[in-house]
Amino acid sequence: MKSFFKLLLTTILSAFCISFVAEAAIVINDYTMPKDLPEKYKSSLFSVLVEGEVIDTYKVGLNAWNNEVACCEFSSVDSVGITVTTNFSFSSARILPRDADIQCIINGNHLTFTMPFPQNVTIVFDEDFHGNTLHIFAQQQKNNTIKKNDDNIIYFGPGYYDYSSLPPLQIESGKILYLDAGAVLRGRVLISDATDVKICGHGIILDDFTTSDEYDSVALTLKNSNHVTIQDITILRNAASWSAFMWKCGNISVNNVKIINPKYACSDGFDIGNSHNVTFNHMFIRSCDDSIAIKGTGNYGYNVAENPAITQANYAISVYNTQVWCDTNNALGIGAETVAAYYDNIQFKNIDILYNYDDLTYPDQFKERSALNICALNATNISNITYEDIRLEKGKQLISVTMPNDFWFGSMKGNWNWNGSFSRITYRNIVSYSDGSNVIQLFGRDSRHTVSDILFDNIKVNGSIIDLDSPLFKTNKYTKRVRFCRNGIITQEKNGPFGANVHNAALEFSEGYQGRNQxxxxxxxxxxxxxxxxxxxxxxxHWRGSHNYDAIWMYNNTLYIHPDTDQSMLEWEAPYAGTVQIDGNVRKYSTLGGDGVTVSIWKNNTLVWPQDGWRTIPYNDNVGLSYDFAFDVSRGDILSFRVDEGGDNAYDTTIWDANIVYNSYRSY
Known part of the structure; x- marks a missing residue:
């Protein structure tokens, strides 16, 4: 009997202990750094404890503002307590994404918080999105059932492998590349002309170098391949070139992949080129150029409409449940290269854009950049595009749809000789918490290249629903059929074309006729x-004045002004009474010499900008001055954009981006 009760007591205690263990936080620290990993890859700014266990933290590199970007990774099966210690002082910290609703406690240079379940989070200190940043990747417990001795498996166990002096590791058809947790492969991986390939495991591809060999200088490249799965790996790239790229591929699945490349610039996250049936799910991408860009890079010089086999289409592409951070250019983009037969059935859904900036060197100059972006350099048809359930934490412009002549100061040329338009684009449940401009712009190019059938459903900026009457909403006369909805019910609709409410000096430049387009x-x-x-x-x-060099002209969709002795003036006559929003940028084009120019904006004979008098732009200032303000006009009022020389007219060519939008008007 005594033995029976002892057995019973043991059973009860065992059951109690099992229950207790199941409820306790379990951390699997299987992402330990290799012992021979060079010190330069280890963060000295951050140390991380999860449930008291030390989690190794990687220094990925410095961002565009020369501050550290770091990350760490671990597995857990439940809620865990995390402590982060920094070797720099801070007074506040915020954990993103906002919807994670994770609060932290700060004590000196320590912060603690509870992560309720495995997820990706980012810590921003003192609201400085350009400052030192830590990305934490908490993973579900991994399933490590790989058969290491299988001939079809290329296995890298925990350790450091330096392949940087070698050609890319090429994965052939039917093969699996398995990077186990704790494995760091410094090198490149290539899948070319292959099918049924898988890259998996919880290891790291580390690529902080560029090469001059015949292969792409990209950490992970897929070319002309089909049925490829990539999951669970991390790509740490620290170089001014692309991180991951696929070209002319089909049936691609990318799941739970983390990519960080903080180097300025050209450091795209994951580019998709001329591909179809592609799914991204549960991604984290931080880049210092486009985070996700769907490009057409197939065979320049070919008419995309006449050569669909050569310029393969982008279609059936989906990005779900993802976080992106973009220090330069566009967070979620189509283009800028669009040499593709067509774009169709592309959707971005349930995405947190943690940050989106335009450019470190030329802020506020690239008006086509935005968080949600379609920028086509090459004429093609783009249709059935959906952005849904997207949250922007901090950025500049919110939405942009444009068709420019060129990109990056003319270094990338476009081609609009054939037809191509954008249609059936949906923006649904888009929320911006940002203190940026939050501009929404839709600009068609001409009567052959239009933007049409655009739906905005529940677009909210800092708590306010945006509609057709919002000053944030900008269009031109080549935009047609725009609807605004709330919860699927149409509240406003304009069949267009727009135009009476928007005037852009470059788009409406007139050759030979004074007064055209006002x-x-x-x-x-x-x-x-x-x-x-x-x-x-x-x-x-050129439009020429009475002296040798006073002129106004337009080239490559850019308007230039040059003074000579007198002031050169670009002027616009108000066709209606109302309230106009004036915005733009004025800057030097020639920076080789001279003594600069002075600029101003006038309403009739009254100076309206700058309010303290004419402003000087130094000879070498190609960033210039930006402005954005509103005032009332009467019909017939003249708005004058004026450029005058300094002491002389040498090297005085000036670029002026001038936009005038009626916020409200009366047609009399």
């Missing part, structure tokens, strides 16, 4: 007053 090209001389410039069609195609 624009005039004039000079002002002290003692004489205003004079119309004369159109010069002898090959220079």
């Amino acid at each position: 624009w005039f090209y004039r000079t002002w001389t002290n003692g004489i007053g205003n004079e119309n410039m004369i159109w010069n069609s002898d090959g220079s195609y």
Whole structure:
């Protein structure tokens, strides 16, 4: 009997202990750094404890502002307590994404918080998105049932493998590349002309170098391949070139892949080129250029409409349940290269954009950049695009759809010789918490290249629903059929085309006709007053004043002004009474010499910007001055954008991006 009770007591205690263990936090610290990993890859700014266990932290590199970007990874099966210690001082910290709703406690240079379940989070200190940043990847417990001795498996166990001096590790058809947790492969991986390939495991591809061999200098490349699965790996890239890229591929699944590349710039996260049936799910991407870009890079010079086999289409592409951080360019983009037969059935859903900036060197100059972006350099048809359930924490422009002539100061040229338009684009449940401009712009190019059938359903900026009347919403006359909805019910609809409410000096530039689209090209001389410039069609195609170099002209969709003795003036006459929003940028084009220019904006004979008088732009300032303000106009009022020389007119060519939008108007 005594033995029976002893057995019973043991059974009860065992059951109690099993229950207790099941409820306790379990941390699997199987991501230990290799012992021979070079010190430069180890973070000295951050140390991390999870349930009291030390979690190794990687220094990925420095961001564009020379601050550290670091990350760490571990597995857990339940809620865990995390302590982060820094070797720098801070007064506040925030854990992103916002919807994770994780609060932290700060004590000196320590912060603690509870992570309720495995997920990816980012810590921003003192609200400085350009500062030192830590990304924490908490993973579900991994299933390590790999058969290491299988001939079809290329296995890397825990350890450091330096393949940087070798060609890319090429994975052939039917093979599996398995990077176990704790494995760091410094090198490149290539899948080319292959099918049924898998890359998996919880290890790291580390690529902090560039090469000059015949292969792409990209950490992970897929070319002309089909039925490929990539899951669970981490790519740490620290170089000014792409991180991962697929080209002319089909049936690709990318799941739970983490990519960080903080190097400025050209450091795209994952680019998709001329591919179809692609699914991204549960991704984390931090880049210092486009985070996710769907490009057409197939065979430049070919008419995409006439050569669909050569310029393969992008279609059936989905990005789900993902976080992105983009220090430069576009967070979720289509383009800018669009040499593809067409784009169709592309969706981005349930995505947190933690950060989106335009450019370190030229802030506020690239008006086509945005968090949600379609920027086509090459004419093609883009249709059935959906952005849904997307949250922008901090950024500049929210949405942009444009068709420019070129990109990056003319270094990438476009081609609009054939037809191609954008249609059936949906933005649903888009929320911005950002303190940026939050501009939403839709700009068609001409009557052959239009933007149409656009649906906005529940677009909220800092708590306010955006509609057609919002000053954030900008279009041109080549935009048609736009609807605004709330919960699927149409509240506003304009069949278009737009145009009466939007004027852009470059888009509406007139060759040979004063007053077309309300624009005039004039000079002002002290003692004489205003004079119309004369159109010069002898090959220079400039509006010319009475002196040798005063001129206004347009080239590659950019408007240029040059003064000479007198002021060169770009002027616009208000067709209606109402309230207009004036925004743009003015900057030097020629930076080789001279003594700069002075600039101003006038309403009739009253200076309206800058309010403290004419402003000087130094000879070498190609960033210039930006402005954005509103005031009332009466019909016939003249808005004058003026450029004057400094001491002389040498090297005075000036770029002026001038936009005028009616926030409200009366057609009389």
